[in-house]
Amino acid sequence: MRSVFVRHRWEPYLWILPSILLMLIFVVFPIGIVFRLAFSNISRAGVVGDFIGLRNFQDAVSSAAFPQVMLNTLIWVVSVVGLSTLIGFICAMVLNQTFFGRKIARSIMVFPWAASLVIQASVWNYIIKMEYGNLNNILLNLGFLQDPVNWRISYQVEFIWECAIGIIVTIPFVTFTVLSGLQSIDTAYYEAATVDGAGFWNKLRHVTLPLVKPSLTVSTVLNIIYVFNSFPIIYTITKGAPANKTDTMVTYLYMLAFYDQRKGPATALSVIGFVILCIASGIYMMITMRKEDGGI
Amino acid sequence: MKRLPESRSSRMRVLILIALAILLTAAFCSLPFLQFSSQMYVKRSPNTFVGDEKYLSAREAVEAQLETFRAQGIDGVIDEQVIERVNSKNEKTSMIIFTINAANKRSGWSVMTAGLPASRWLILALALGAAAWVLTLISLPPVIGGNVRNAFGIAAFICALASFFLIPIVPLQLNLNLSRAVDLYLAGEEVRGIESLLPALDRFLFGGEAGDQLETMLSALNYSILPALILLLIPAFITICASILGCRRPLKKTLLRVALYVSVILFSLFILYPFFVMFITAFRSNAETTDMHFLHILPVNWVFSNLGDTLDRGVLRYLINSLLIAGGATGIAMLCGIPAAYAMARMDFKGRKIYLGFVIMSQMFSPVVLLVGISRLMNTLHMNDTLAGLMFINAAFNQAFAIWLLRGTFVSISSEMEQAACIDGCSVLGAMLRILLPMAAPGIVTTLIFVFINAWNEYTVSTVLISTATNRPITVGITQFSSFNMIEWQYLFAAALLATVPVVILFMLIEKHLAAGLTAGGVKG
Numbered sequence: 001m002r003s004v005f006v007r008h009r010w011e012p013y014l015w016i017l018p019s020i021l022l023m024l025i026f027v028v029f030p031i032g033i034v035f036r037l038a039f040s041n042i043s044r045a046g047v048v049g050d051f052i053g054l055r056n057f058q059d060a061v062s063s064a065a066f067p068q069v070m071l072n073t074l075i076w077v078v079s080v081v082g083l084s085t086l087i088g089f090i091c092a093m094v095l096n097q098t099f100f101g102r103k104i105a106r107s108i109m110v111f112p113w114a115a116s117l118v119i120q121a122s123v124w125n126y127i128i129k130m131e132y133g134n135l136n137n138i139l140l141n142l143g144f145l146q147d148p149v150n151w152r153i154s155y156q157v158e159f160i161w162e163c164a165i166g167i168i169v170t171i172p173f174v175t176f177t178v179l180s181g182l183q184s185i186d187t188a189y190y191e192a193a194t195v196d197g198a199g200f201w202n203k204l205r206h207v208t209l210p211l212v213k214p215s216l217t218v219s220t221v222l223n224i225i226y227v228f229n230s231f232p233i234i235y236t237i238t239k240g241a242p243a244n245k246t247d248t249m250v251t252y253l254y255m256l257a258f259y260d261q262r263k264g265p266a267t268a269l270s271v272i273g274f275v276i277l278c279i280a281s282g283i284y285m286m287i288t289m290r291k292e293d294g295g296i
Numbered sequence: 297m298k299r300l301p302e303s304r305s306s307r308m309r310v311l312i313l314i315a316l317a318i319l320l321t322a323a324f325c326s327l328p329f330l331q332f333s334s335q336m337y338v339k340r341s342p343n344t345f346v347g348d349e350k351y352l353s354a355r356e357a358v359e360a361q362l363e364t365f366r367a368q369g370i371d372g373v374i375d376e377q378v379i380e381r382v383n384s385k386n387e388k389t390s391m392i393i394f395t396i397n398a399a400n401k402r403s404g405w406s407v408m409t410a411g412l413p414a415s416r417w418l419i420l421a422l423a424l425g426a427a428a429w430v431l432t433l434i435s436l437p438p439v440i441g442g443n444v445r446n447a448f449g450i451a452a453f454i455c456a457l458a459s460f461f462l463i464p465i466v467p468l469q470l471n472l473n474l475s476r477a478v479d480l481y482l483a484g485e486e487v488r489g490i491e492s493l494l495p496a497l498d499r500f501l502f503g504g505e506a507g508d509q510l511e512t513m514l515s516a517l518n519y520s521i522l523p524a525l526i527l528l529l530i531p532a533f534i535t536i537c538a539s540i541l542g543c544r545r546p547l548k549k550t551l552l553r554v555a556l557y558v559s560v561i562l563f564s565l566f567i568l569y570p571f572f573v574m575f576i577t578a579f580r581s582n583a584e585t586t587d588m589h590f591l592h593i594l595p596v597n598w599v600f601s602n603l604g605d606t607l608d609r610g611v612l613r614y615l616i617n618s619l620l621i622a623g624g625a626t627g628i629a630m631l632c633g634i635p636a637a638y639a640m641a642r643m644d645f646k647g648r649k650i651y652l653g654f655v656i657m658s659q660m661f662s663p664v665v666l667l668v669g670i671s672r673l674m675n676t677l678h679m680n681d682t683l684a685g686l687m688f689i690n691a692a693f694n695q696a697f698a699i700w701l702l703r704g705t706f707v708s709i710s711s712e713m714e715q716a717a718c719i720d721g722c723s724v725l726g727a728m729l730r731i732l733l734p735m736a737a738p739g740i741v742t743t744l745i746f747v748f749i750n751a752w753n754e755y756t757v758s759t760v761l762i763s764t765a766t767n768r769p770i771t772v773g774i775t776q777f778s779s780f781n782m783i784e785w786q787y788l789f790a791a792a793l794l795a796t797v798p799v800v801i802l803f804m805l806i807e808k809h810l811a812a813g814l815t816a817g818g819v820k821g
Contacts, residue, residue, distance in 0.1 A: 005642045005643050005711075005714070005715075005718065005724050005727075006643050006644070006645070007724070009645075011643070011724075012639045012643040012644075012645035012648075013645065015635040015636060015638060015639035015643070016635070016636045016639050016640075016651060018631065018632035018635060018636070019632040019633060019635070019636035019655075019695055019699060020636075020651075020654075021632075022628065022632045022688070022691060022692050022695055023654070023655075023658050023692055023695055023696075025673075025688075025692070026670075026673070026688050026689055026691075026692030026693070027658050027661060027666075027692050027693065028658075029669070029673050030663075030666040030669030030670045030672075030673050031661070031666060031669060032669070033668070033669035033672050033673060034665075034666055034668055034669040037668060037669070037672075091563070094556065094559070094560060097556065099553065099556060099557065099560075101557075101560070104564075105560050105564060106807065107804050107807070108564045108567055108568060109567065110800065110803050110804050110807050111567060111568065111571055111800055112567060112570075113803065114749060114796075114799050114800045114802070114803030114804075115571070115753075115796045115799060115800060116752070116753035116755065116771050116795065116796070116799070117753065117755065118753075118755045118771045118774070118775065119574075119771070119774065119792040119795060119796055120570060122774065122775070122778060122788060122792065123570040123571075123573055123574045123789070123792070124570060125778075126573065126577065126785055126788075126789075127570065127573055131586070132585065132586050132587060134573045134577070137593065138593060141592070141593050168567075176807065176810070199306075225660050225662075226662070229662035229664050229665065231664045231755070231756045232755050232756065235756075236775075250662075250664045250665065253665070253667075254664070254667060254756070257667060257668050258667075258760060263668055266668055267668050267669075270665050270666065270667075270668060270669075273665045274661070274665055274666075277660055277661060277665065278660075280660070281656070281657055281660035281661075284656070284660065285653060285656050285657060
């Protein structure tokens, strides 16, 4: 069937060539550069020197901030992915009902996803300011507060805010992926379950969950990768301050590379991050490829 | 139609929920709702040093005073303030000021019996909750007929819902009673109902002991309303659930519907809140954005010229840059992506799987991790600080998604017509351009818009690659309004508004088509 479109054996390769070139130059090349730099001696001016083995990795891992940064990254990924998946799933269940105004609700749900993360982070940054932030303003106006509350009393609290904002902007992605999974479920399953006397929780456990599991898995794995890579929220709100205490790995390596001009340890961290991403995407690829085999 | 016998477990569930709600309400009401402290006693002890004889005797006297307060049922804490000075003879002296502060807490029960206007609201809220419990319990026994049961159910639901929305009014009222009314009264203004409010406050706060001293004590009052009050929303929510579960089928559905609407509206408001803030702040005057004491939720004067001003301050340039970058990136991504997706959908070739794996892998790598490499590469290619560089980077990092989504669209379209055209002598390229692409238009538009939005919102790479101010895209450009020395929130948000509105509208257009492709492809970076 497909052979109708292939007149020469080399023809398909010609079709995919532009995309391969594009990705080779702008994705694969930088990966190569990062790997080379990670194992080289780099001067502050950025001149690349000799191969120095794992010294950059030692520098990166033994720095005082590293344990805190890794812990933050873990908390960031687990809390944002976990909670946004839970809340997003509930939202998807609600949006899957037919009710008046569903289209409006769906459109509203789009907002945090469509708007740029820097802009949303800037807005939240303004909202939680103590002296004139909008949250204090509204609460003072409504009489819940007498004096403005300092919503950013310590870096731990600021980090919690950052996680909360991360959750809010991630919910729509989960909602829409799960929603697309929910909408592809045949209603016959639910009718059958109802006839069998299954209540809400039984239907959820034995019909809905198994059937949306594929889209839930894909959204979770993708989310892990995107949240791990997420940069603007933390960079806009705290810039990792004080002393890298609110940094995650990507903001930390950005600071290392472009503020401290320590490209060596920064690229070493990139490689570590790269390996973590490779594992995550390996899992993702296995899931997708399996679906590809079974499906289309 | 044969109805399944209503299971006993559903009744059990309602009972458990109501028991839980009652328990939680009782528990939260026993927690302190209000915490306040007020100066009750001051003793100045001059020429005293901490630890000397005079200090000890003064301290003893203060402690004795505290004991007498305690005997009256008012608890307090002793604060010491040491003031050190050098006198005219160049000697160091010190004075110690002892104060006893009443550190008091008032639980929900005492708020209820205080006779304040706020107590009436609290009692009303709890009474409605209790009514909901009773009505639900009455409707539970199986002997009650369907219609009667539903009538009780509706009443219970309304009571529970009203109780839920009354609870937030209580702290608001408490605050009004304690502060606004008292402040106005102390300032000499006429306040309605103050003659009944003052004795009530005296009884509530000072056990009726204050008497003539009340005004002084009120003016020194520090208080805070504690979150236990808001925790009452939890049992109220449980009561709502119980009242719904207690109903029979058709009514239960209706009530669930109502609950659904209420929660959807509340959640939508929550989602829209930052955008509301962005919108109103964009039209505020500069003074208003940074004034701590302005007490208006909406701008007093809507400064619509902020939008024009922000454009004049370079934002127009940034918007054009963003348009060029996003447009160019979309063009490149589609030019490279459509043929690739076509090959993936219609052709079979060696290494197809490997290529697919490569595509999926490449979408995993955000440019953030590779920033150092990207900036070096751009140096080598002489594309640092150019719009073209950002076009290519954005195109490359969105390529995987574009291919994936386009391939999905192409596969879903039958290849028969193209095959026929090919057999009739049309070239493969011609068949694709004339037959496939028009049919695949919706999918192509979706991909196009999505890539465009991603490139438009991209921030991290731009901050690294762009150093010339006139080359900044909007995402980088707006951050100039929040620099350390000068923050101009109104311009920041006016620019943010201009950058967000088109993107959100575009996104709404494709949201439906996108959802299906998401599980297969990539997304936001």
